[in-house]
Amino acid sequence: MSGGITEIRNVLLFPGVRDGRTLAQVPKAAVFIKDGRFLYAGPADQAPALQADRVIDGRGGLLMPALVNAHAHSAMTLLRGAGADLPLSSWLYDVIFPLEARLTPDMTRAGVGLAMMEYLRCGVTCVNDMYHFPEQTAQAMGRAGMRVMISNACVDFGNGKEQLEDALCFFREYHNSFGGRVRAGVSVHAEYTSTPELVRQLASACEGLDNVVHVHLSETEKEVRDCFQRHGKSPVRYFHDLGLFRMPSIAAHCVAVDEEDLRILAQDGVTVALNPVSNLKLGSGTAPVSEMLSRGIRIALGTDGAASNDNLDLFEEIKLTGILEKGIRHDPTLIPPARVLEAATLSGARAMGYRDLGLILEGWQADCVLVDLDMPNLLPFSDVPAALVYAARGENIKMTMSQGRVLYDRGEYLTIDAKRVMHEAREAAKSLRSPLA
Amino acid sequence: MSGGITEIRNVLLFPGVRDGRTLAQVPKAAVFIKDGRFLYAGPADQAPALQADRVIDGRGGLLMPALVNAHAHSAMTLLRGAGADLPLSSWLYDVIFPLEARLTPDMTRAGVGLAMMEYLRCGVTCVNDMYHFPEQTAQAMGRAGMRVMISNACVDFGNGKEQLEDALCFFREYHNSFGGRVRAGVSVHAEYTSTPELVRQLASACEGLDNVVHVHLSETEKEVRDCFQRHGKSPVRYFHDLGLFRMPSIAAHCVAVDEEDLRILAQDGVTVALNPVSNLKLGSGTAPVSEMLSRGIRIALGTDGAASNDNLDLFEEIKLTGILEKGIRHDPTLIPPARVLEAATLSGARAMGYRDLGLILEGWQADCVLVDLDMPNLLPFSDVPAALVYAARGENIKMTMSQGRVLYDRGEYLTIDAKRVMHEAREAAKSLRSPLA
Numbered sequence: 001m002s003g004g005i006t007e008i009r010n011v012l013l014f015p016g017v018r019d020g021r022t023l024a025q026v027p028k029a030a031v032f033i034k035d036g037r038f039l040y041a042g043p044a045d046q047a048p049a050l051q052a053d054r055v056i057d058g059r060g061g062l063l064m065p066a067l068v069n070a071h072a073h074s075a076m077t078l079l080r081g082a083g084a085d086l087p088l089s090s091w092l093y094d095v096i097f098p099l100e101a102r103l104t105p106d107m108t109r110a111g112v113g114l115a116m117m118e119y120l121r122c123g124v125t126c127v128n129d130m131y132h133f134p135e136q137t138a139q140a141m142g143r144a145g146m147r148v149m150i151s152n153a154c155v156d157f158g159n160g161k162e163q164l165e166d167a168l169c170f171f172r173e174y175h176n177s178f179g180g181r182v183r184a185g186v187s188v189h190a191e192y193t194s195t196p197e198l199v200r201q202l203a204s205a206c207e208g209l210d211n212v213v214h215v216h217l218s219e220t221e222k223e224v225r226d227c228f229q230r231h232g233k234s235p236v237r238y239f240h241d242l243g244l245f246r247m248p249s250i251a252a253h254c255v256a257v258d259e260e261d262l263r264i265l266a267q268d269g270v271t272v273a274l275n276p277v278s279n280l281k282l283g284s285g286t287a288p289v290s291e292m293l294s295r296g297i298r299i300a301l302g303t304d305g306a307a308s309n310d311n312l313d314l315f316e317e318i319k320l321t322g323i324l325e326k327g328i329r330h331d332p333t334l335i336p337p338a339r340v341l342e343a344a345t346l347s348g349a350r351a352m353g354y355r356d357l358g359l360i361l362e363g364w365q366a367d368c369v370l371v372d373l374d375m376p377n378l379l380p381f382s383d384v385p386a387a388l389v390y391a392a393r394g395e396n397i398k399m400t401m402s403q404g405r406v407l408y409d410r411g412e413y414l415t416i417d418a419k420r421v422m423h424e425a426r427e428a429a430k431s432l433r434s435p436l437a
Numbered sequence: 438m439s440g441g442i443t444e445i446r447n448v449l450l451f452p453g454v455r456d457g458r459t460l461a462q463v464p465k466a467a468v469f470i471k472d473g474r475f476l477y478a479g480p481a482d483q484a485p486a487l488q489a490d491r492v493i494d495g496r497g498g499l500l501m502p503a504l505v506n507a508h509a510h511s512a513m514t515l516l517r518g519a520g521a522d523l524p525l526s527s528w529l530y531d532v533i534f535p536l537e538a539r540l541t542p543d544m545t546r547a548g549v550g551l552a553m554m555e556y557l558r559c560g561v562t563c564v565n566d567m568y569h570f571p572e573q574t575a576q577a578m579g580r581a582g583m584r585v586m587i588s589n590a591c592v593d594f595g596n597g598k599e600q601l602e603d604a605l606c607f608f609r610e611y612h613n614s615f616g617g618r619v620r621a622g623v624s625v626h627a628e629y630t631s632t633p634e635l636v637r638q639l640a641s642a643c644e645g646l647d648n649v650v651h652v653h654l655s656e657t658e659k660e661v662r663d664c665f666q667r668h669g670k671s672p673v674r675y676f677h678d679l680g681l682f683r684m685p686s687i688a689a690h691c692v693a694v695d696e697e698d699l700r701i702l703a704q705d706g707v708t709v710a711l712n713p714v715s716n717l718k719l720g721s722g723t724a725p726v727s728e729m730l731s732r733g734i735r736i737a738l739g740t741d742g743a744a745s746n747d748n749l750d751l752f753e754e755i756k757l758t759g760i761l762e763k764g765i766r767h768d769p770t771l772i773p774p775a776r777v778l779e780a781a782t783l784s785g786a787r788a789m790g791y792r793d794l795g796l797i798l799e800g801w802q803a804d805c806v807l808v809d810l811d812m813p814n815l816l817p818f819s820d821v822p823a824a825l826v827y828a829a830r831g832e833n834i835k836m837t838m839s840q841g842r843v844l845y846d847r848g849e850y851l852t853i854d855a856k857r858v859m860h861e862a863r864e865a866a867k868s869l870r871s872p873l874a
Binding site: 091286393429 | 514515517518519521522523524525528551554555558658714716717718719720721722723743746747748749750753756757759760761763764765766767768769770771773774811813814816817819820823824827828829830831832859862863866867870
């Protein structure tokens, strides 16, 4: 399959959104794919005369770029619903961390398997992840044909140096593995789990490396208050001053940010990975998204882990990002749908270092999804970005493709043994959670 | 089928929530149904020796009460996405009202058909609706085996009396039709489309009638400001003073309410139908839900019309109600999941006048849904209310039953010609929208 040409025909082509502008749609399109890239994407009647080895009839469907989940802890599916309705710090310290201390590599792999089923079902092919046993995530997702950028973020409870060495080791072994689908990261978990020494060492150790930093940043007001007490400055300023943001950076959350923080994030070109569902559920608040957009800060979307969400359907983040600020700021003209789609596709990919992922354009990576327009909730179908943001749900995805490979097709997982994964996840969750529950 | 006995076996029974308390779950349950009511619902090994005419094997599923959508404009599916991102008043007056002026009875029926497909797919069997051509809604939903309370809410642009007479006429003809599944209502659209005369006349004309009033109430701050200018009081006080709330009442929205409003709503026993998705999308704001709960105000959940949502999956309202206040008020302990489930089931049913709908109890109406626990987003499955509120989505529903009749089963609609409905809805939307678009 990978050697030949795949044709997707009879689709409405929605090539994606760049800089807030929707690229021209093509009502009767054909798309040709070779070696994991788009060879042609345009009107069917202008398509080159190519002999396809495989034809996908997309009748009744819309073809759009696959989604990017820009902040996740995939294996946390095993902790789905754990510690529900607790405040963030006790949720984290009293429930999540103790459970995670019992995690084994096998459990982690099982949890990632379950997460992949959720990702592919809702059109996600590319995930920015941070979790324990990163080699398990790398291998599971790499083997299943998904893209992942994964780090076991460094913390420093007196063991910062060791953690950093491990992370660099992992980076050398896994970065750009699995045909480039798997990227490794060297990351910091958060201000409150780090020391200035660790951050400085990390920033200097990563100089010259093709590393994208992934960090939890200003998730709650408490985090910011505590940071001011410890360091006399906000977490954003803390990391900036320590040189972290000299690297390309993805900062998850950024809920409790002030004017100066926003100025720094804009100046340093940090991408903010928004997690609106998780932020609401944990009582953290809401990020000032329209402010970020008006300052030119790049936003992407993440589900966070399943323990604070509690599912991994990125369409929930898409819709919530589209409507939340409208409601809170009493202004329905805020956050245009095209901006949300860009955040969920191109912006996430760019933040992860891709220059050729997130649009359906010739020469770009063939990651795309087929949206079933023949479902009641998408009828009538008029304005495409509005329909995808406000009306669509994960179940409208009927096919998910990465690098030209179909990974999910109408309920079937082509690279995942769904039965086995669900069995393993059930067993892993049982042994992980029963003693504490 | 309706004459015999139906057995649902091998399910985890979740009988529902009453007064904030989850009724005891039964892990290996059997449920027997006769004449549209539950005959037995409990442990399989204690079930009476009954010969079932039909057996539904619910293995891997959770049986729970069907959902109630407490505020809807079903036929607005035809206007899905219309006027996206406009402020409420221009959305309503410049886009929605002009489009609605072109509606025909046939179009309305087509729109309702589409809505029913969405309702049943996400587990809703009972809808509180308000829309033009109410007889179309009554007939379409009654025939399809769904429950609906429907009114063409009265407005008064000099024609209040006529409108009220029409509504009373409709009430006499349709109330308790279709075996009691269809209830008619005599309603007021909103303060801003009414006159005090109309409201007074309506309240007096309905005395002695088994009528539940359905009204839009304090949806936006502008509505409240304008009402103060016109009448020197809030919309809540306005309707209270005019005697409307002497009838059982369902008030949609109640976003812009103050202390006194909340006191009145509690005193008058008004049920608030929350529409969090619509309120956010239209920029209206958020209702003070925890305040309402702590004052003992009954809350129910609604999707509102598809033009401001833009789908009818009540699980979105369920999750958003569960997480929104937590985030906005920075307190993850607010709004326990059981309360949300009660709002989406029993409370909505009670508000519509049912005394025996919304729980799976012997003698109660057999409206229930089977949730597929074998789907990745519901694994692992521990705390039932938390899983249903935070992790579940409409697509987890595999069977929807009303009055003991299966209406939806794994993608199939048993009382709706899905192909025809979708075709008619497409055509209706086309002729309705193309001239204005």
